[in-house]
Amino acid sequence: MACTIDESALPILAGCPGAGELVVVGNAVGGLDQNGNYSVGYARRTMGSLIACFLSNLVFVPLQFTIGQPGSPMTAGQTILIINQAGLIQDSVNVVLGGVVLDRNDNTQISYTPVYGANNVTITFNQAVSNGETYVITYAYAL
Helix, strand or coil: CCCCCHHHCCCCCCCCCCCCCCCEEEEEEEECCCCCCEEEEEEEEEEEHHHHHHHEEEEEEEEEECCCCCCCCCCCCCCCCECCCCHHHHCCCCCECEEEEEEEECCCCCCCCEECCCCEEEECCCCCCCCEECCCEEEEECC
């Protein structure tokens, strides 16, 4: 028996769902029907289980390096760092220089501008990096 839902007849809810609220999932595979058989179609999950799934697919990366040291992705005098990573989370890049969080797009001090691409982020500093400076760049991506 096919199951159809007329979503236009459902009310629109406001606010964030609670962890115990149920969500209807389409094209669900692997759920057990009332007879204990695997089914494909609509199923329900709690919002809490969906949130747990989403969060388990997030990766947070700390990239720490000192200019002039082996392994540094930048050399003295450069202003651009490109991080190649699929699934980057928009607005997740943060830069710390020598323990100080850098502001974005601030022409009164050293700062940076991140530009997100499909599979990378280009970080442009408004001043060239110098030997001995330690940077910690953090970002997040979804698997």
